[in-house]
Amino acid sequence: MARRGQLDASKLRPGWTTGACATAAATAAYEALLTGEFPDPVEVELPQGRRPSFALTLEQVTDGVAMAAVTKDAGDDPDVTHGALVRAWVRPGPPGSGVRxxxxxxxxxxxxxxxPLPVGEPAINPAPRAMITANLSAVARRHGVPLDLEVTIGVDDGEALARHTWNPRIGIVGGISILGTTGVVVPYSCSAWIDSIRRGVDVARAAGLQHLAACTGSTSERVVSELYGLPELALLDMGDFAGAVLKYLSRHPVERLTICGGFAKLTKLAAGHLDLHSHRTQVDLSHLASLAVQVGAGEALAAAIRAANTAAEALDLAEADGIPLGDAVATAARDHALTVLRGSPVAVDVICIDRGGAIVGNSA
Known part of the structure; x- marks a missing residue:
């Protein structure tokens, strides 16, 4: 059973990725291009043997081009593209051209x-391209025709939606990406965010950057940028996903990683947690008290920290007594980060900040 304030994942409704919606729209459009009739709903085959059906929102055939559109249903996931209209236009291509x-x-x-795509290509990721091509191939085989097509994928208001994603930061301009490896959105898995973290690392490495900063929010981005003069491309919007950053860097290392975030969140990393979300992990005040003792706190202060209401109150108590609890948390967080990196040659430092952006702890 989920704790109060937490989400019971078993009761959440899964949804569909933009890649699955694009696959459905393209499949319906191709069928209509060949027959003049749109299958509605249209059934498609996704990875792992899934065969869902999608209702069409729009359909049109004009001048040898068929267009179908599907409205994305992200289920119970708080996805920025939930409700987006994903369109596919399908038209014949030159003989022998395959799918373009x-x-x-x-x-x-x-x-x-x-x-994972060359510069100049539309941001339709490899897995959705494979899903679309596989389903179009099935249609072509069924009708006994060669598969030579131009497939255009669009998303209504996609450029505006993209402002709420990582795309502008990692060099994808003009709209959103068509994503999804399985076609299914697992509620609150935040797979798109984690994938964006990985792509952020890839783009930064490709640009030759060797000092990256994983930040929990805009304030920590500002702090670390001012402190080290890092370009925007070096700033990873980690959010609550410390584990995603560290595990990816263990396989794709850079010379240095700075982790910067709010004191309360980083107490969780210091305690061994890799998911820093308030619904999924809690501040361990007993662990904070133990860290305070390690840097000189007496039993009276330790007891007061264990009885504190919040991490911020614990920090205030320690600072009033001259105990560098912020530095202790930053150091413990760094040490745990290094264990997750599993010997990968990445130097790590951790900076803790308060709500106003003041530095209250540093592992350096």
Missing amino acids: FVGGPGVGTVTLPGL
Whole structure:
């Protein structure tokens, strides 16, 4: 049973990725291009043997081009693209051309190296391309025709939606990305965010950057940028996903990583947690008291910290007694980060800040 204030994942409804929606739209459009009739709903085959059906929101055939659109349902996941209209236009291509993908309105274009697509390509990721191609191939086989098509994918208002994603930071301009490896959105798995972290590392490495900063929010980004003069490309919007950053860097290292975030969140990393979300992990005041003792706190202060209401109150108590609890937390967080990196040659430092952005702890 979930604790009060937490989410019971077993009761949450899964949804569909933009890649699955694009697959459904393209499949319906191709069928209509060949027959003049749109299958509605349209059934598609996704990885892991799933065969969902999608209702069409729009359909049209004009001048040898078929267009179908599907409205994305992200289930109970707080996805920025929930409700987005994903369109596919399908038209014949030159003989022997196979399937060629084009970015329509609202789909971004890759402008920086390091992503799984070449510069200049539309941001339709490899897995969705494979899903779309596999389903179009099935339609072509069923009708006994060669698979030579131009497939354009667009997303209504995609450029505006992209402002709420990582795309502008990692060099995808003009719209969102078409994503999804399985086609399914698992509620609160935040797979798109974690994938964006990985792509952020890839783009930064491709640009030759060797000092990256993983930040829990905009205030920590500002602090670490001012402290080290790092370019925006070096700033990873880690959010609560410390584990995603560290595990990816263990396989794709850079010379240095700075982790910067709010004191309360980083007490969780110091205690061994890799998910820093308030619904999924809690501040361990007993652990904070133990860290305080390690840097000189007496039993009276330790007891007061254990009885504190919040991490901020614990920090205030320690600071009033001249005990560098912030530094102790930063050091413990760094040490745990190094264990997750598993010997990967990444130097790590950790900076803790308060709500106003003042530095209250540093592992250096």
